[in-house]
Amino acid sequence: MEKTIEVAAACIENDNHEILCALRSLKMSMPNKWEFPGGKIKKGEAAHEALQREILEELDCKITTDEIICEYTHEYDTFTIHLHVIKAAIKEGTPKATEHAKLVWLAPEHLDSLIWAAADIPAVKKIMKTKTSPS
Ligand SMILES: Nc1nc2c([nH]c(=O)n2[C@H]2C[C@H](O)[C@@H](COP(=O)(O)OP(=O)(O)OP(=O)(O)O)O2)c(=O)[nH]1
Numbered sequence: 001m002e003k004t005i006e007v008a009a010a011c012i013e014n015d016n017h018e019i020l021c022a023l024r025s026l027k028m029s030m031p032n033k034w035e036f037p038g039g040k041i042k043k044g045e046a047a048h049e050a051l052q053r054e055i056l057e058e059l060d061c062k063i064t065t066d067e068i069i070c071e072y073t074h075e076y077d078t079f080t081i082h083l084h085v086i087k088a089a090i091k092e093g094t095p096k097a098t099e100h101a102k103l104v105w106l107a108p109e110h111l112d113s114l115i116w117a118a119a120d121i122p123a124v125k126k127i128m129k130t131k132t133s134p135s
Pocket residue numbers: 007008009028029030034035036037038039040041054081083117118119120
């Protein structure tokens with residue numbers, strides 16, 4: 001059986017309560033799919049630590065990380081990922097698409113207007129539900 005890839009992804013919210021969505025580029029695997037920016041967790045690394053490193057590498061900014069919004073396993077045809085979606089905020093800098101094709105800030109209720117990587121769909125649904133339900 002293929003090894004499961006551990007992936008940390010950031011649900012970065014700005015002061016307008018919008019969420020940062022990133023479009024995977026043609027050079028990346030799963031091109032043209034939207035995702036929460038992040039990447040693979042290295043051996044011995046904590047998910048939060050991996051996420052801060054990945055965001056600095058691919059968006060050229062620093063984030064603070066908060067609680068895990070959701071965490072689950074998704075089986076693609078050729079590999080399986082264990083996705084950790086972590087709440088985050090920008091601490092320093094402005095996100096730049098150094099690897100992604102595009103970055104957009106979207107209100108939670110509009111997240112389902114994008115075509116997401118299949119693994120992200122439960123997280124998108126959860127964020128939409130949590131952020132748009134009256135409290
Ligand atoms: N970053 C991220 N990856 C996701 C998400 N959803 C999803 O299925 N993936 C998949 C895409 C990739 O197969 C894998 C993460 O790989 P990646 O290419 O972003 O990670 P990385 O930057 O560490 O990659 P690399 O240096 O090895 O090329 O997880 C998501 O929301 N964010």
